[in-house]
Amino acid sequence: MHHKVLEKRVLETHKSSMKRKVEHISEGIINPENQTLLKSIYTELYITEGESEGVNKEHEVQQIEAAHRRRRRDTPINCNDIFKASPGQEKHIRTVMTKGVAGIGKTVSVHKFILDWAEGAANQDVDFIFLLPFRGMNLVKDEGYSLHQLLLDFHPELQELEDTQKYEGCKMIFIFDGLDESRIQLNFHIQEQKLCDVTQTSSVGVVITNLIQGNLLQSALIWITSRPAAANQIPAQHISHVTEVRGFNDPQKEEFFRKRIRDETQANKIISHMKASRSLYIMCHIPVFCWISATVLQEVLLQDDSKEIPRTLTEMFTHFLIIQTNMKNQKYDERSEMDRQKLLQSNKEVVLKLAKLAFNQLEKGNLLFYEEDLRECGIDVTAASVYSGMCTEESVFEQKKIFCFVHLTIQEFLAAFWVFYCYMSNNMEELETFLKRQKKVSLDDLLKAAVDKSLQSENGHLDLFLRFLLGISLESNQELLQGLLCKYDGHLLCLYRLGGCNLTASSCKTVAAALQSPDSHLTDLDLSNNKILDSGVKHICVGLESSCCKLETLRLQRCFLSAESCSALSSALRSNSSRLKLLDLSINNLQDSGVELLSTALEDPHCKLETLR
DSSP, rough: GGGSSSSSHHHHHHHHHHHHHHSSSEEESOOOOGGHHHHHHOOOOOOOEETTTTTSSHHHHHHHHHHHHTTTTOOOOOOGGGOOTTTTTTOOOOOEEOOTTSSHHHHHHHHHHHHHHHHSSSSSOOOOOEOOOOHTTTTTTOBBHHHHHHEEEEEHGGGGEEEEEEGGGOOOOOOOOOOOGGGGGOOOOSSOOOOOOTTTOOOOOHHHHHHHHHHHEEOOEEEEOOGGGGGGSOOOGGGEEEEEEEOOOOHHHHHHHHHHOOOHHHHHHHHHHHHHHHHHHHTTTHHHHHHHHHHHHHHHHHHGGGOOOOHHHHHHHHHHHHHHHHHHIIIIIIIOOOOOOOOOOOOOHHHHHHHHHHHHHHHOOOOOOOOHHHHHTOOOOGGGGGGTTTEEEEEEEEEEEEEEEESSHHHHHHHHHHHHHHHHTTTTTGGHHHSOOOOOOOOOHHHHHHHHHHHOOOOTTTTHHHHHHHHHHHHHHHHTTTTTBOOOOEEEETTTTHHHHHHHHHHHHHHHHTTTTOOOOOEEEEEOSSHHHHHHHHHHHHHHHHHOOOOEEEEOOOOOOOHHHHHHHHHHTTTOOOOOOOOESSSSSHHHHHHHHHHHHSTTOOOOOOEEE
């Protein structure tokens, strides 16, 4: 009946456009090669009416485990019935808030809802469905926006709709996906500009609040998705109905693995392995974790090495990092590296930049990043989408780009790795805001600080980060990460951090011998707070001048050194073999003559030093 006021062609074009946007699901890097039809892999999700009592007070790890228990008691609903009242209810549902922890399937549910409508399978009384993801709207900076202009930016096919009054005669659903990703100010608690016409202009935040409040298009239906902790940005009086996505139940987990893994024998083996580990199996109610697990276990089982099969979260994500890094090598560098340590070592710079980005943005609570965020971490924006298969890129409005990790848990894993790496390499300056102090800390101090930080988080966004950090602190997981973490495989095991160990000049002779070994992969060495004297530095310099030495960072704080040490170091820095990039000589009696000797080395073209303290 609405078609009297709306050109049929616009409706058909819009439906076709929406179908193209949602019919594929991307796994990993977003490109045509790894896009899968949503219908071929979609597994029904467990969605319930209402929300669990206390859900906003629980940290996300607790919510994951609690949801696993609660599913036995609740009656699920189909995502296509999101605006339909329960039997016996007469109230009109205009605005629905759907909550769920990160990666639980909120966006996929939205896409399945749109796809079923576009293909004629459900909700055929609806004329328009407008998808407005917050991650895209964050890029809209112009203050002079109307609702109509906002829709044109996200749905250009509406250009043919010349008369905006035709909106009034249609049944429309506006979907605001990912409220937790919003950087837009939504002020419901103060009197703001009231908009009553779709052509009136204001800020994007004001346009959205007027639509939700019903000042604009009062008959339009609104669907908002959010992580639980961010949902309170919309006052309860503006929400008619609340639903919660709880991911997969146990049969749905199995269904997902069987759809994803076509080989029945392999699928059975993977399902049995996941069931054998309670923590892994609980985590599998998150769909993207199922995908990560399937990716890892398929690859590991090909090697037919039962000792390597991951049995913990940290092991699973470490293997995922290794697999994705090798896939990147094969695709972009056209080479495959079978030696895990060499693979990680050759990709160390890339992984560290991603890890730094992950940590910096997790501290700020950001799940999405923009070009300026990447540049701050030294990441080449033009190549970011190929970095290790861990980071994805989306284009908005054709030219603007958004970046995020394949999944939030990957960001949390890399952030935890960055913290541990900074600790191991004694680069505590990077953790200044995290630790609230720069002085030397023990591993116990670091982990205690991480626990305290996690407990201070109201929404639990550091819970899995903490779990990963504790996992990486175990030696077994550090073995898997060799090549990224500095560790010597010979007679000195933990050579990387020998600060404050009562070492003398004779100890340096042993260290120097290790540096000259062809098997040494040591890149960071901290001998600070030891009385090694000038004679000890001379031994170290012999190692630095060896062609086998890979040392890039040398810390010699408070080692009772004089200008004589600078003479030996100056010679080593001018050597063709020296790879040293950072040298810390703080709190030593070097005097002007020592600095002059070092300055001579800095002028030499062979000197690779970038930082001198």
